[in-house]
Amino acid sequence: MYICVCKAVTDKAIRNLVADGACSMRELKQCLGVGSQCGKCTPAAQDLLNRSLTEQ
Numbered sequence: 001m002y003i004c005v006c007k008a009v010t011d012k013a014i015r016n017l018v019a020d021g022a023c024s025m026r027e028l029k030q031c032l033g034v035g036s037q038c039g040k041c042t043p044a045a046q047d048l049l050n051r052s053l054t055e056q
């Protein structure tokens with residue numbers, strides 16, 4: 001499922017990045033471009049980031 005439509009970033013891509021050690025929105029933005037265009041995905045990406053971190 002796409003979390004960030006502008007940058008075509010999926011929930012799986014975000015989970016993979018968290019598994020590789022990412023732990024902040026800044027890292028998601030730097031590595032995947034999440035939220036760097038319209039910004040509408042930021043709340044959903046933040047929510048997924050938080051869930052991914054607690055699942056580890």
Ligand code: FES
Pocket residue numbers: 003004005006007034035036037038039040041042
């Ligand atoms: Fe992520 Fe637009 S949907 S920047």
